[in-house]
Amino acid sequence: MKAMRDVWGDTLVELGNTNPNVLVLDADLANSTKADKFAKAHPERFLQMGIAEQNFVGAAVGLASVGYIPWLSSFAVFFTHRALDPIRMLVAQTNANVKLGAAYAGVLTGLTGKTHQDVEDLAIMRSMPEMTVLAPADRVECEAAMRWATDYRGPVYLRLARDVCSDVFDSDYQFTPGKTYSLKEGRDVLLVSTGPQSSRCKEAAQLLESEGISAGVLHVPSIKPLNFEELIRACEPFSLVVTVEEHNIHGGLGALVAEILSEHSPRRVIRFGIEDRWGESAPNEYLLDLFQLSPARLSERVKQAVQGAK
Amino acid sequence: MSNGEDYSELVELARRGRWLAISTVAKSGAGHVGGPFSAMDILIALYFRVLRVDPQNPQWPARDRFILSKGHSSIGLYVVMALRGFLPIEELKTFDKGNSRLQGHPDVTKLPGLDTSTGSLGQGLSVGLGMALGARLRGEKFHTFVMIGDGELQEGMIWEALDVAPRYKLGNLTAILDLNGLQQFGWVLAINEEHRGDRKDPWPGIDLRGIFERLGWRCLEINGHDFSQIIPALESSKASGDSDQPTMIIAHTVKGKGVRFTEGKHEWHSKVATKEELKIIAEELGIQEALV
Numbered sequence: 001m002k003a004m005r006d007v008w009g010d011t012l013v014e015l016g017n018t019n020p021n022v023l024v025l026d027a028d029l030a031n032s033t034k035a036d037k038f039a040k041a042h043p044e045r046f047l048q049m050g051i052a053e054q055n056f057v058g059a060a061v062g063l064a065s066v067g068y069i070p071w072l073s074s075f076a077v078f079f080t081h082r083a084l085d086p087i088r089m090l091v092a093q094t095n096a097n098v099k100l101g102a103a104y105a106g107v108l109t110g111l112t113g114k115t116h117q118d119v120e121d122l123a124i125m126r127s128m129p130e131m132t133v134l135a136p137a138d139r140v141e142c143e144a145a146m147r148w149a150t151d152y153r154g155p156v157y158l159r160l161a162r163d164v165c166s167d168v169f170d171s172d173y174q175f176t177p178g179k180t181y182s183l184k185e186g187r188d189v190l191l192v193s194t195g196p197q198s199s200r201c202k203e204a205a206q207l208l209e210s211e212g213i214s215a216g217v218l219h220v221p222s223i224k225p226l227n228f229e230e231l232i233r234a235c236e237p238f239s240l241v242v243t244v245e246e247h248n249i250h251g252g253l254g255a256l257v258a259e260i261l262s263e264h265s266p267r268r269v270i271r272f273g274i275e276d277r278w279g280e281s282a283p284n285e286y287l288l289d290l291f292q293l294s295p296a297r298l299s300e301r302v303k304q305a306v307q308g309a310k
Numbered sequence: 311m312s313n314g315e316d317y318s319e320l321v322e323l324a325r326r327g328r329w330l331a332i333s334t335v336a337k338s339g340a341g342h343v344g345g346p347f348s349a350m351d352i353l354i355a356l357y358f359r360v361l362r363v364d365p366q367n368p369q370w371p372a373r374d375r376f377i378l379s380k381g382h383s384s385i386g387l388y389v390v391m392a393l394r395g396f397l398p399i400e401e402l403k404t405f406d407k408g409n410s411r412l413q414g415h416p417d418v419t420k421l422p423g424l425d426t427s428t429g430s431l432g433q434g435l436s437v438g439l440g441m442a443l444g445a446r447l448r449g450e451k452f453h454t455f456v457m458i459g460d461g462e463l464q465e466g467m468i469w470e471a472l473d474v475a476p477r478y479k480l481g482n483l484t485a486i487l488d489l490n491g492l493q494q495f496g497w498v499l500a501i502n503e504e505h506r507g508d509r510k511d512p513w514p515g516i517d518l519r520g521i522f523e524r525l526g527w528r529c530l531e532i533n534g535h536d537f538s539q540i541i542p543a544l545e546s547s548k549a550s551g552d553s554d555q556p557t558m559i560i561a562h563t564v565k566g567k568g569v570r571f572t573e574g575k576h577e578w579h580s581k582v583a584t585k586e587e588l589k590i591i592a593e594e595l596g597i598q599e600a601l602v
Contacts, residue, residue: 023447047443050477055436055470061426062440066371066448086467089430090437094418 004161004196005103007139009034011146012071012101016042021067022150025060027053027074033103035073053083057098061090064097069150075109076102076118076159080125091155092130099149105135105159106195106246107274107291113281119274122194123251125157126224132177133223135159135195138168141221144175152177163284165196166203168219178227180234186216189306190238191298192231194220194253197246200288203295204302211299213306220253231257232265240309241269242302246293249273270305272298317537323393324354328568329597330389330402336583338406341414344578346386348490348563349378349457351535352544353390356455360544365395368423374452374548375425375441379434379468380459380488381415382580388412388421396423432465434458435485439475442483442556453548457486460512461493476526481553484544485527487518488534490565494579507565507574519560527558534561569594 002010015022016038028051030036039046049056053074060070072079079087079102091098104110107117125133134149134156136142142160149156168183183202191201198219205215218234220226235241241261243254254271261269274291288294292301327350335341357363361374378387385405392399397411404410411421415429426437438456445452458468475483491506498509505511519529530546532539540561547557565579566572569591583591592599 045447050470050474052470052474054433054467055439055474058433058436058467058471059440059443059474062437062442062454063444063447065425065437065441066444066450068444068447085430086433086436089427090433094427 001164002139003164004139004142005034007142008101008103008146008160009037011143012038013041015146015150016045019069019150021069023047023063023068023070025049025056025070025072027051027056027078029074029103033073033075033101035101053078054086057083057086058090060098061094061096069097069099071099071101073101073103075116076105076121077116079157080118080121084124088128092128095130095154097153098155100155100157101160102157103160104162106161107279107287108161108163108246108284110162111281111283114278117279119248119279120251121159122223122245122247122253123255126256127251130155131224132156133159134221135223136221137196137198137219138165140167140169140171140173141175144173145221148175148177159195161196166199168199168202175221177222178225179222180227180230181219181221182234183217183219184215187214189213189240189242189302190216190218190235191242191244191302192218192220192235192253192257193244194223195246197244197293200293200295200298201244204298207295207299208302211303213303215302223253223256226256228260228264231260235261235267236265239267240306241267242305243269243271243273244293244298245273247273249275268309272301315538317541320354320358320537323358324351325568325595326597327354327386327389327393329592329595330392330399331385332583332591333588334385334389334402334405336588337403339582340406340580341385341582342382342580343572343583344492344565344575345380345383345459345488345490346389347567347569347572348534348565349380349383349386349488350390350568351537352457352486352488352540352561353386355537355540355544357390357394359541360548361455362452363423365423368396372450372452375438375454377425377428377434377438377454377456378416379428379456380431380462381428381434384412384414384416387416391423397421431459431462432467435468435471435475438483438485439471439478439480442475442480443478445482446478446480451551453482453484453551455484455486455544457488460487460489460491461496463487464493464512472522472525472527475556479554480556482551483556484547484559485556486559486561488561488563490563492565492574492576492579494576496576507576509576522558526555528553528555529558529560531560532562534563535567
């Protein structure tokens with residue numbers, strides 16, 4: 001098992017091996033994010049930009065203008081909050097070929113507390129025109145999304161988890177922007193999730209089987225763009241859709257799904273996630289339990305929702 | 311730093327540029343005057359003498375780069391680009407109108423010849439830093455110029471770039487500080503207090519040159535309205551493109567320069583001239599063409 005930050009670091013190295021235009025810009029966190037693997041492998045293309053996230057976004061735009069593909073490495077919060085203005089004006093509004101590697105997203109950030117827990121990033125980034133927003137589930141998908149983003153010409157926000165994420169996909173997985181992926185078929189309820197939360201949903205669905213509840217799981221790695229028709233088709237057999245995200249229930253995946261379904265295919269949508277509050281410093285298991293995102297807590301809540309809907 | 315050369319052609323262009331800027335703003339009903347006027351002589355010098363650019367081939371990869379970080383002075387830049395042949399003079403009429411390449415703030419996705427978008431202040435120097443760093447990594451010889459304002463210098467992001475650029479020894483990067491002594495609204499002067507403009511200087515009594523030099527910038531200080539100082543400073547910074555220090559040209563300018571009643575007046579930061587004012591301005595600038 002490999003932590004997602006190690007997948008990120010190792011994939012950067014591989015991208016650097018095959019593409020001479022790949023640069024990595026760091027805002028003094030490389031030994032946390034594991035971008036330091038790239039610094040070791042390709043020191044001439046690793047650019048330390050100091051603790052100055054606004055400037056490193058701007059510098060990346062300049063580097064992209066001469067044909068480089070800059071991958072920026074920092075914590076999610078420092079992109080979506082500290083450096084949002086240059087991301088908006090310099091990156092998104094000019095459609096610059098800049099890739100934002102947003103590490104430590106969500107609440108499982110290694111005992112940092114609410115200051116470093118980004119539960120708003122999907123809401124912020126998906127409302128930005130011309131921005132692509134991706135949240136891979138596991139090792140395989142993270143690597144595939146990074147390869148796709150490097151070849152794609154335009155801005156990409158990549159939401160990354162810090163720690164080990166359970167395997168969801170096989171090595172033959174292919175990433176397609178906008179595509180949704182069924183992780184489990186079901187009849188009674190559909191769980192729609194994103195990022196590593198999708199694998200916790202899959203585990204919850206397995207627990208629900210023993211309770212006699214058949215829950216499907218749909219994984220949405222591409223918050224933007226998103227193939228609406230595919231999502232609607234997947235939801236249509238279900239009278240109840242439950243969205244689950246390691247993010248505020250406002251503005252993120254749950255809001256996205258509710259927006260699409262209410263407009264095109266109205267049905268009941270319940271949003272599970274962080275209920276408009278801040279996190280705290282605690283081990284992952286504690287936080288998943290607190291926010292009811294662990295497979296056990298999730299399965300209980302889904303069971304209640306299904307029984308309540310009957 | 312005066313070199314005794316004849317710059318009358320540039321003086322004439324700058325006079326015409328100021329007229330086009332203020333009359334375009336008057337026609338469009340909104341826009342900035344003070345900043346474009348303080349920057350005009352430097353913009354003319356850049357586009358007519360210093361920048362290696364080709365109006366027929368605005369995306370030419372080997373071109374020198376120019377970023378107007380103080381993007382609200384856009385009309386000044388558009389006028390100079392029009393005079394230089396990047397767009398028809400006639401097109402200035404479309405400024406700020408719908409479906410125009412001439413947006414209120416420079417939009418790189420609309421107008422070929424711009425090198426990035428600016429408007430939210432404090433961001434241009436970082437992009438210029440990236441361009442200069444990219445040129446170094448690629449072994450390309452173009453030079454990158456970024457014009458910043460003294461009001462704009464209050465933005466924290468500029469200081470991030472001021473710190474990082476010398477660390478990468480970017481001799482191919484030049485910042486030009488349009489030190490016109492006023493910002494949009496700023497702070498009021500105390501009784502009996504005198505600054506260059508009618509409000510407090512954005513950096514009153516601060517030794518900016520000393521700060522820049524300690525951060526690692528090579529500093530040149532000029533009168534930003536005297537071509538015999540502007541051109542040698544810009545050329546000297548470009549000539550030191552292979553050196554290990556970025557250059558900061560501190561250009562002492564006057565906000566609203568060129569017309570007596572706009573000089574040093576904060577209200578002319580963005581103001582539309584009346585017909586009567588335009589007549590006086592045309593006289594002062596020596597513009598013969600008919601007024602609208």
